[in-house]
Amino acid sequence: MKNQFSLEGKVALVTGASYGIGFAIASALANAGATIVFNDLKQEFVDKGLAAYKAEGITAHGYVCDVTDESGVNTMVAKIEKEVGVIDILVNNAGIIKRIPMIEMSAAEFRQVIDVDLNAPFIVAKAVIPSMIKKGGGKIINICSMMSELGRETVSAYAAAKGGLKMLTRNIASEYGEFNIQCNGIGPGYIATPQTAPLREKQADGSRHPFDSFIIAKTPAARWGNPEDLAGPAVFLASNASDFVNGHVLYVDGGILAYIGKQP
Template identity: 80%
Template sequence: MNDFNMNNFSLEGKVALVTGASYGIGYAIASGLAKAGATIIFNDINEELVDKGINAYKADGIDAKGYVCDVTDEDAVQALVKKIEEEVGVIDILVNNAGIIKRIPMIEMTAADFRKVIDVDLNAPFIVSKAVIPSMIKKGHGKIINICSMMSELGRETVSAYASAKGGLKMLTKNICAEYGESNIQCNGIGPGYIETPQTAPLRVEGNPFNDFIISKTPAARWGTTNDLIGPTVFLASDASNFVNGHILYVDGGILASIGKQPEA
């Protein structure tokens, strides 16, 4: 007998930690999880950003709890997770969203800059996942969602560190699945395409060569929106995806499926 129902998509009673979610993609994802019923916890690197996030969530009618935490600091992350468990409850859903990018040609990039990107974009998801997994095992269920990238699959000029980190994050996702799937923990990734954010606004001006390039490469013929990421995240955070594990869901309008449009003669 098929006992599936739409309640499988509900996140009621779940505690979700979304890292770096004061604004942008992380904020949109956390807001979507809240609308599906989850209690939202987020962190950021300083008090100013955390306060900015709390005010934004309040304006949207979301009662989110924010903490200052550097996700590259293992001791600080362990303390944060312990505090969340004491003040809110065991984390059911982790979204490793915090990340940085340094657009520097490889031969001009210092090893220190390369390491910084790897630290935030790859080491931090390892550190935070490691901190939440033991309680997920005890509880008997958990969801980890890593925000990967199309650069988990593709290379491009000036993003050697970012692509290396996101390629590693893809494999960390698969390894968490392999290592902890038997504990009923599902670890999947989301790979956003080119998304409309305040940071990309200068690139999206009509007539900008980069804007034209992205539109021509995307079968959907548009940039994605942060709302386009919400449904996939809610699915991967919910019981509807309990047999989906180690998968990277690319939300890219079809870029990775296409070689691009043929130039007009």
């Protein structure tokens, strides 16, 4: 059974994994035996990521690349194949969100979110699939969201992109499953990261931040998730243990999507 979850000898590309959720997922894959490759937009971010992995005892390979640039992605993937090896596991993690009411959001802002959160996973997956086919299989994990299923104020572009990413996940599974390529998604719930820290800060009177209270009330687990909560699901979907799981989105949300909420 341990061998089912082993990633020994595998090369994993995790996009935008210098920090946060991507870093936690990449670290989990590394601890399961994978060789980690990641990208970021600037060399300074790549260097910070490399230092963070080194501090965890992980030897990672970092590349500067904008995942919305198809030519740049193709160049990066070719370099990875030459310098590290053929990519066995792709985690499309890089993403952005703009919290702007829809009628105040410009079309350019909407397009930017779609470009990073939906077009980029298409571009990177397209770049790695041919070599996966030649090698006899591969794993693609798209980082979806609860907004792949739900709407919410101010996140029209993000929800549209993540809903689209869910369907891209299913279509890759449909189109390339016969080549032993499994494409699945992970839909994180609300995760405690440095980016969400301001939403969890105590108020001046010692009470919870209103958004913190809202999330706790909506989550059956009664807590925020930790990046480490995504480790097991990521290793499962990257390993042979999930060889007959395809086109699925695994929601790691503490039960939010299953819960209607407490009666007032």
